[in-house]
Amino acid sequence: MPGAALLIAPSIPTAPVTPAILDRLRAIVGDKGLILDEQDKRPFVTDWRGELTGQAAAVVRPANTAEVSAVVKLCYDNGIAIVPQGGNTGLMGGATPWPAHRGIVLSLGRMNHVLNVDPVGYAMTVEAGCILQTLQDTAARHDRFFPLSLGAQGSCMIGGNLSTNAGGVQVLRYGNARNLVLGLEVVLANGDVWDGLRALKKDNTGYDLKHLFMGAEGTLGIITKAVLKLWPAPKDLCTAWLAIRDPRAAIELLSEAHAASDDNVGSCELMSRACTDMVLRHIPGTQDPLKAETEWYLLLEWSSARPRQDGGTGMPDRMEQFLADQLEAGRVLDAVIAQTEAQSRNMWRIRESVADASRAEGPGLSYDVSVAISRIPEFIDRGLKAVLDILPTIRPYPLGHIGDGNVHFSFMGPKGMDRDMLNQYSAAITRVVNDLITSMAGSxxxxxxxxIEKLDELQHYRSRTELDIMRTIKRALDPKNIMNPGKMLRLG
Ligand SMILES: Cc1cc2nc3c(=O)[nH]c(=O)nc-3n(C[C@H](O)[C@H](O)[C@H](O)COP(=O)(O)OP(=O)(O)OC[C@H]3O[C@@H](n4cnc5c(N)ncnc54)[C@H](O)[C@@H]3O)c2cc1C
Known part of the structure; x- marks a missing residue:
């Protein structure tokens, strides 16, 4: 992410919240649903990294869809900007009313009820403010599995996950957030409620509207409820930490792992040594699973819904055989299989604490890019060279959801360099990284x-036709531009 100082503030041509409108907001959501005190507003107007702090006239916290609808209608009638917010863990500034905002933050946090679990039909109906981890736990209590899983799961909310079409560490098997949804309820920019809360696997009745709102980052409407898909709970799980030769070995390993695991690969996460070291430095309680003479590691997890049979071959046996074969092939240099839940948790904690560790380490740059899986090694080689040519002392710590072709191409600033100084290199580095990934047909x-962070990059890299289509959709659904204005898409 480039530093805040580099961002060009989008213009937000919306009306202020007057005392009369505040009274009407209070009448809709009550005192409990309205935050006006500057100190109390602060967590809602500051982004997760603490790099952007904006302003909002009020933080409004409705308790149900009817209240969301009434608040949005009031804002629509008066041209007031709305920034929808879930757990505020997004890393691109989308949930932050930045810079100064005359509108409101609409927080979904009070809409946190699981409305129905249907274990037989493998579906669960939830409100948008449910914390992701709560949904995982709820599914588990019904012997089911909700696969969306990411480092922020203890605080991000399902409405935010769907609005960012979040990925995480199980995409390779289950798909992105949008693949986990059967139906949605959405409050539109004029306050109307679209009831698409259907639990249908098949529905070919025209445009599939739910996909418009997922990944829209709150620019088209407010997701208030969702019907989520569930899967059988994993019963036989094996987590391993591998020291590997290089990123090419990682993709070859993954390719072989599908058959070796009987198509049970759940996660495959690439970690650089620098990344692992950074986590070990900053996150208390984490332990290095394996010290080896390599720059690269792989966190590999296989899982099956079939319980391990006495005397039969389970996931750990298969993994052991696989690792022995891969050691012989020279792709794996050393490996450890978690023998206890605590060991597995430690491996996952290292992977999932990277964002926290990088926040603690200091200013950095991070590019969340994707490319065809087989081209990842080439991208990493060429990208590192290009960035180091610009700033030789920058400290790379690449990692990625390698099974999705997704590399978090990340760098800490050189030791002792502050954010302002790093920002002087940021534009040039951003350009070489994004030009490279685009030239390789990536994202x-x-x-x-x-x-906010990639507003100009989107403009730069999406074609005119694509931008025109997006703007047409935005103008049709949000003619007054009150839904998260200045985010995702520049209208002019
Ligand atoms: C430690 C950490 C690890 C992470 N790991 C991953 C990862 O592995 N994969 C990944 O994809 N992301 C990851 N993220 C970023 C990720 O996007 C968020 O964690 C999460 O999906 C956002 O959910 P949230 O509830 O916090 O949304 P917020 O940050 O509150 O909002 C995100 C965007 O969605 C909009 N929005 C929120 N709720 C609604 C709603 N109900 N209706 C309409 N719009 C809404 C907001 O306006 C904003 O534009 C990580 C973040 C952190 C801090």
Whole structure:
């Protein structure tokens, strides 16, 4: 992410919240649903990294869809900007009312009820403010599995996950957030409620409207409820930490792992040594699973819904055989299979704490890009060379959801360099990275979205036809441009 100082503030041509409108908001959501105190508003107007702090006239916290609808209608009638917000863990500034905002933040946090679990039909109906981890736990209590899983799962909310079409560590098997949804309820920019809360696997009745709102980052409407898909709960799980030769070995390993695991690969995460070291430095309680003479590691997890049979071959046996074969092939240099849940948790904690560790380490740059899986090694080689040519002392710590072709191409600033100084290199580095990924038919944003941070990059890299289609949709659904204005898409 480039530094805030580099961002060009989008113009947000919306009306202020007057005292009379505040009274009407209070009448809709009550005192409990309205935050006006500057100190209390602060967590809602500051982004997760603490790099952007904006302003909003009020933080409004409706308790149900009817209240969301009434608040949005009031804003629509008066031309007031709305920034929808879930857990505020997004990394692109999309949920932040930045810079100064005369509108409101609409927080979904009070809409946190699981409305129905249908284990037989493998579906669950939930409100948008449910914390992701709560949904995973709820599914588990019904012997089912909700596969969306990411480092922020203890605080991000399903409405935010769907609005960013979040990825995470199980995409390779289950798909992105949008693939986990059967139906949605959405409050549109004029306050109307679209009831698409259907649990249908098949429905070919014209445009599939739910996909418009997923990944839209709150620019088209407010997701208030969702019907989510469930899967059988995993019963036989094996997690391993592998020291590997290089990124090419990683993709070859993954390619072989599908058959070796009987098509049970759940996750395959590439970590650089620098990345692992950074986590070990900053996150108390994490332990290095394996010290080896290599720059690259792989966190590999296989899981099956079939319980391990006494005397039969389970996931750990298969993994052991696989690792022995791969050691012999020279792709794996060393490996450890988690023998206890605590060991597996430690491996996952290292992977999922990267964002926290990088926040603690200091200013950095991170590019969330994707490319065809087989081209990842080439991208990493060429990208590192291009960035180091610009700033030789920058400290790379690449990692990625390698099974999705998604590399978090990340760098810490050189030791001792502050944010302002790093920003002087940021534009040039951003350009070489994004030019390279585009020349390789990749994407400049694999999973974190656009928000404010990549507004200009989207404009630069999407074709005129694509931008025209997006603007046409935005203008049709949000003619007054009140839904998260200045995010994702420049209208002019
Ligand atoms: C430690 C950490 C790890 C992460 N790991 C991953 C990862 O592996 N994969 C990944 O994809 N992302 C990851 N992220 C970023 C990810 O996008 C978010 O964590 C999550 O999906 C956002 O959910 P949220 O509830 O916090 O949304 P917010 O940050 O509150 O909002 C994100 C965007 O969605 C909009 N929005 C929020 N709720 C609604 C709603 N109900 N209706 C309409 N619009 C809404 C907001 O306006 C904003 O534009 C990570 C973030 C952190 C901090």
């Amino acid at each position: 400049i944003s694999a999973e974190h979205g656009i928000g």
